Amino acid sequence: METDKLREECGVFGVYSSDPEINVVPLVYYGLFSLQHRGQESAGIAVARDGTIEARKGMGLVGDVFDPATLAQLSGPIAIGHVRYSTAGSSTIENAQPFVSRFKLGSIAVAHNGNLTNADVVRELLEDAGVGFVSSSDSEVIINLIAKNYKKGLEKALTDTIQFIKGSYALVVLTEKALVGARDPHGIRPLCLGKIEKGWILASESCAIDAVGGEFVRDIEPGEIVIIDEHGVLSFRYGEKTARAVCAFEFIYFARPDSRIDGIDVYQSRIRAGEILGRESAVVADLVIGVPDSGIPAAIGYGRATGTPFGLGIVKSKYVGRTFIAPRQDERERAVSVKLNVIKSEVAGKRVVIIDDSIVRGTTSRRLVSLLRRAGAKEVHFRVCSPPVRFPCYFGIDTPHRKELIGSANNIKAICEAIGADSLAFLSTEGLLEALNHQGGYCLGCFTGEYPLPTPGEVGLAKQNDL
Ligand code: SF4
Numbered sequence: 001m002e003t004d005k006l007r008e009e010c011g012v013f014g015v016y017s018s019d020p021e022i023n024v025v026p027l028v029y030y031g032l033f034s035l036q037h038r039g040q041e042s043a044g045i046a047v048a049r050d051g052t053i054e055a056r057k058g059m060g061l062v063g064d065v066f067d068p069a070t071l072a073q074l075s076g077p078i079a080i081g082h083v084r085y086s087t088a089g090s091s092t093i094e095n096a097q098p099f100v101s102r103f104k105l106g107s108i109a110v111a112h113n114g115n116l117t118n119a120d121v122v123r124e125l126l127e128d129a130g131v132g133f134v135s136s137s138d139s140e141v142i143i144n145l146i147a148k149n150y151k152k153g154l155e156k157a158l159t160d161t162i163q164f165i166k167g168s169y170a171l172v173v174l175t176e177k178a179l180v181g182a183r184d185p186h187g188i189r190p191l192c193l194g195k196i197e198k199g200w201i202l203a204s205e206s207c208a209i210d211a212v213g214g215e216f217v218r219d220i221e222p223g224e225i226v227i228i229d230e231h232g233v234l235s236f237r238y239g240e241k242t243a244r245a246v247c248a249f250e251f252i253y254f255a256r257p258d259s260r261i262d263g264i265d266v267y268q269s270r271i272r273a274g275e276i277l278g279r280e281s282a283v284v285a286d287l288v289i290g291v292p293d294s295g296i297p298a299a300i301g302y303g304r305a306t307g308t309p310f311g312l313g314i315v316k317s318k319y320v321g322r323t324f325i326a327p328r329q330d331e332r333e334r335a336v337s338v339k340l341n342v343i344k345s346e347v348a349g350k351r352v353v354i355i356d357d358s359i360v361r362g363t364t365s366r367r368l369v370s371l372l373r374r375a376g377a378k379e380v381h382f383r384v385c386s387p388p389v390r391f392p393c394y395f396g397i398d399t400p401h402r403k404e405l406i407g408s409a410n411n412i413k414a415i416c417e418a419i420g421a422d423s424l425a426f427l428s429t430e431g432l433l434e435a436l437n438h439q440g441g442y443c444l445g446c447f448t449g450e451y452p453l454p455t456p457g458e459v460g461l462a463k464q465n466d467l
Pocket of ligand 1: 006246
């Protein structure tokens, strides 16, 4: 349960084996386990074998949905999988992915991470053309567009579809004979390519390639489509060349620290963010601690840069999963203590710097400050290794309504007072870019309000937050 964080929408994974006797479903299962942090509401696997596509999906964690009996029903040399946390489309089994479509020319399955900003318009056009929908998911829009264009051939159907849809997407598509991957023209959501013996992997994050014993090959480029079949990996680009704008929050919080995205090591970027934070806003203190998990590398970096001793200070319960009932607003602060607790012997009598990856609503920060004071901390200085979140995300990340974002209506002094800290500082936007090596471009929309492409509101398609 994360009540006070932005939440990732989905993780995708796909495997192609050139040996028809190899069953890749167990690999997809393990790959999805390593992407579980990207979505915990539903999980699914679709597999191609002998000219048909079979899928199983359900609500819950990968381990809940796929017991040995369910896994045994799926077998084949090409498969895709998906874990989901819903933002666009509600949390129901109809919206679980992958989506499978069977039509005259064959079958395809699609799994998608991201958010289409023109899904409503495309859906309306398809409905006018007689296409029926069973879900509110963007992926069903994509699969119906591909199916509509399929008679032109796979390559053309994909490029036509992708040129039509707008927004953020990392897609894996399964046909009866091929595995396909595509990344939106700005590369907002990550997707990478890996190699296994006699085959290939596509994954949202490189940690999932490692988990199945594969070898990371490269990131799929923004605006690139790869078709993997008996001929190998065919790569081509579509549309006009656009500027890369990878989601900066992948590095700050969403991605696992053992992943690399677009050439940046996520763990090292978090260490650097902490070092820069230390340079920008050091305070005299006896101890620096990080809020698990992503605040910890930043606290190590802050400690290195300022000479402040690093300690653990906060423990996170590993067992608070999705079965934990989402608390009401007034219960949220208390609920933080179920998930996070302070090691009193480490913080008592000390001037403590506490580092978190972000402040969204502020409820977790307020509670942590109060827990530290109750544990005997003499001073509590809050540091955040990202700029204030002030604006919503339109590209697949669940953001609270703007009025609930503490950084939206309050200045730093007011936020500091609200969370009860002795001092508060955020990483600057320049500092964040420096932590990301200034390499390529990044989406910083939720910090700056400047987005890499028109938002639904701007094109008259208000769909997400009623701001
Ligand atoms: S608006 Fe924020 S969360 Fe959304 S894609 Fe951009 S950086 Fe990521």
